[in-house]
Each structure stands twice: as structure tokens, then as C-alpha cells.
């Protein structure tokens with residue numbers, strides 16, 4: 158509601174009102190329901206616009222139809238301008254803290270009804286958000302964080318809370334943009350996951366670990382960083398048998414990107430794999446993949462364009478997907494469709510840099526009640542995206558190389574032979590036999606559990622034992 162004092166020339170308006178009293182009364186009677194729904198602004202338009210025949214005529218000034226009655230009033234110069242409030246805030250920012258400026262602004266918009274609070278907000282939003290930016294810079298130990306939409310949104314939320322206390326109105330009812338509450342909560346969470354890292358610590362990790370990379374790892378690292386820096390994206394698959402240092406390498410890539418204040422998204426197909434990489438999450442929950450991938454022909458991720466996750470994915474410099482070989486090919490295809498849509502870019506994955514890692518020698522997608530053919534069909538290699546994959550390889554087993562342990566070397570070779578399908582298969586049973594010295598054999602599941610986790614019953618709550 159506009160306050161009467163906001164009209165520039167009250168006496169002129171009242172005189173006008175007197176002359177047209179009869180006409181106005183008639184109009185008011187005829188349009189009683191209409192007037193009840195209107196704001197004061199429209200009443201003043203009724204007074205000032207001659208012979209209105211429709212809502213549109215009321216909003217038409219000099220042949221231009223304005224979107225709101227307020228805008229039409231402004232054009233007719235019926236509203237007091239906001240110079241007073243502008244000067245008040247401008248004076249306050251010289252000495253007041255951002256939180257005090259927010260309070261002042263909340264008081265102005267809740268009780269003084271400036272004609273265009275949005276303009277004031279856009280003019281002073283940086284001054285009202287400085288403390289939030291400062292706080293983020295301190296917590297992330299990164300002084301390069303710039304003022305952004307999310308920080309303004311947080312300031313708006315604080316202002317809205319104050320206005321609600323003062324006059325029981327949300328910002329949208331006070332002529333202000335509505336803060337995005339959902340975005341604030343979800344984006345904070347996603348952003349924390351994506352961006353808020355200790356940059357000094359990450360810088361140290363990069364400085365220490367990059368020189369340790371072996372030549373193959375360094376090649377993969379350089380290729381990934383080049384693709385990120387070029388901004389051309391691409392789909393890469395890191396083929397690395399167990400122990401070749403892919404987790405080590407991916408951690409260095411993630412740290413490098415995050416140390417530069419960029420977002421690097423890491424997801425993994427299994428919970429246990431997700432624990433090995435910093436800030437890594439389960440692919441299904443992070444990418445909001447449908448649970449029934451087998452039954453949907455062309456799935457997409459349940460991520461809307463305005464969601465926090467969409468913003469994180471769009472802003473990320475690299476998306477790493479660990480243990481991707483375990484996932485149904487449609488999961489990757491869903492991500493491809495979603496990224497194309499989010500980025501409005503028809504290139505593969507919308508031009509994003511995707512680094513897949515996994516091992517086809519290990520568990521493939523598990524499809525309940527299916528044949529081996531179904532599982533192979535669900536495998537990533539059967540996806541039409543596979544032809545775009547650029548393959549990167551690690552072959553040196555770092556566990557063996559670092560420990561100089563010959564038994565570990567034998568084990569890794571046996572492991573590769575099995576994984577590469579080079580062990581003869583028994584025709585009748587379709588099973589293979591492990592070499593005798595391959596591992597410790599057990600005769601039951603219970604014995605296996607007891608060998609791997611001895612006395613788990615008394616230790617399952619003991620963190621030290623579990624770690």
C-alpha cells in the first residue's frame with residue numbers, strides 16, 4: 158500500500174478529487190469489487206486518467222501500456238521519488254556496518270514505503286552484503302572470492318527476516334525481489350560441497366604431490382589440466398587396475414582445481430569409493446539419478462535448471478566419476494542429457510570435462526534377475542557415448558613399486574590375468590579356478606567375515622578398530 162505522503166502534490170490531487178467527486182462516486186459504486194482488489198496507486202490513477210475504459214487504459218501513459226499501476230504512477234510523476242531514502246542510505250554507508258545498513262534498509266522498506274525499493278536494493282546491495290562476503294573469505298581462507306548472486310541472496314534473506322518481524326510482510330509484498338530460500342539452503346550445501354575448501358591446505362597438497370606423480374600419472378594429470386584450461390571439455394576414461402594410483406592421481410587433480418577456487422565435482426558409484434576422494438558423493442544422490450534406470454529408455458537427472466545442483470554442475474570445471482564401470486550406462490547418458498540441457502550446448506556433456514575412472518575387470522553393473530547379456534548391454538562400453546571416450550591409462554602398480562614387495566607384485570599380476578579373462582574357464586560349470594597361492598581360501602561366508610573382521614561383534618562401535 159502506498160502512503161498518502163508519497164504523492165507529490167496532495168492539494169492539487171484533492172482539488173481534482175472535489176471536482177470529479179460525483180463521477181468518482183459513480184465509478185466507485187460500479188467498480189466496487191475492482192477497487193477492493195486494487196492498491197491505492199490504482200485509485201490515484203482513476204483520479205488522474207481521464208475516462209478510463211479498462212484496466213489497460215489506467216496503465217497507459219502517452220500511448221505506452223505499463224506493466225503495473227505503480228509504474229504508470231511513476232511515469233505520470235505522481236509518486237514522490239526516493240531521493241530522501243537514497244541519501245539516507247548513502248550517508249549511512251559512510252560509517253555504518255553492513256548489518257546496520259541492512260537494518261536501516263529493512264526499516265525504510267517496511268515503514269516508509271519508498272516508491273522503488275528495488276532500485277535502492279540494486280544500488281546498495283553490495284554495501285549490505287560485504288560482511289557476508291568477508292565471512293566467506295575467512296572461512297574458505299580464499300581472498301579471491303567475489304561478490305555474487307548467492308551472497309546477495311543471503312543478505313536479502315536477512316532483510317526479509319527483519320521486515321517480517323517489523324511489519325509481518327515478506328519482501329515480495331514490499332515491492333522487492335523475493336529471496337530464494339530454497340536456493341540459499343540447498344545452494345549453501347552444494348556450494349560447501351563444491352567450493353568451500355581450505356585453499357592453503359589444498360595448495361600444499363598440490364605442491365607436495367604433483368612432483369611425486371610417476372610419468373604415466375603426470376601425463377594423465379597434464380592432459381586433464383589442459384582440457385580444463387582449454388575449456389573444451391571432453392569425455393575421458395582412466396583405465397587403471399587396482400593399486401596403480403588412480404585415487405592418488407584424482408585427489409591431486411581435485412585439489413589443483415579447488416585450490417584455484419574453482420568447483421570440481423567428484424562422485425562415485427559406490428559409497429565406499431566415495432570415501433576415498435575428498436568431497437566425493439554417491440553418484441545417485443548427488444546427480445539425482447532415477448532409481449529405475451533399467452526401465453527408462455532416455456533417463457535424465459532430476460535436476461531442474463534453477464536448482465542449486467544445476468548451478469554447481471554448470472560452474473564445475475571437472476566432473477570426476479569414480480568406479481563408473483559399476484554403473485548402468487543410462488546413468489552416464491542421463492548426465493549427458495542433463496548437462497546438454499543445463500548448458501544449452503549440444504556438445505557431448507554440454508562441453509563439460511568428464512573424467513571417468515573405474516576398472517572393467519572388476520564388478521560390472523548388477524541387474525537383478527538378468528542374464529549375463531543384459532549386464533553386458535548395461536555396461537558403459539555398450540553405450541553410444543563410449544565412442545567419444547578418450548582413454549588414459551595407468552599400468553604401474555604403485556603399491557608394488559613403493560613397497561618393493563615381490564609378493565604384492567605376483568598378486569597384482571595374478572589379479573590382472575584373472576581380470577583380463579586369461580584364466581581358463583571350466584566348460585561344464587562356467588567357473589574359473591584361482592591359482593593356489595592367490596589368496597587365503599575359506600570354506601564359508603562366516604569364516605570369511607571372521608578372517609576379514611575378527612571379533613567384529615565386540616568391535617563394531619570402536620572407531621579406532623574400524624579405521
Ligand SMILES: Nc1ncnc2c1ncn2[C@@H]1O[C@H](COP(=O)(O)OP(=O)(O)OP(=O)(O)O)[C@@H](O)[C@H]1O
Nearest residue numbers: 369370371398399400401402403404405406555556
Ligand atoms: N605417485 C605416487 N607417489 C606416492 N604414493 C603413491 C603414488 N601413487 C600412488 N601412491 C600410493 O599408492 C597406493 C595405491 O594408490 P591408490 O590407492 O591411489 O591406487 P588405486 O588405483 O586407487 O587402487 P585401488 O583401485 O586398489 O583402490 C596408495 O597408498 C597411494 O598413496
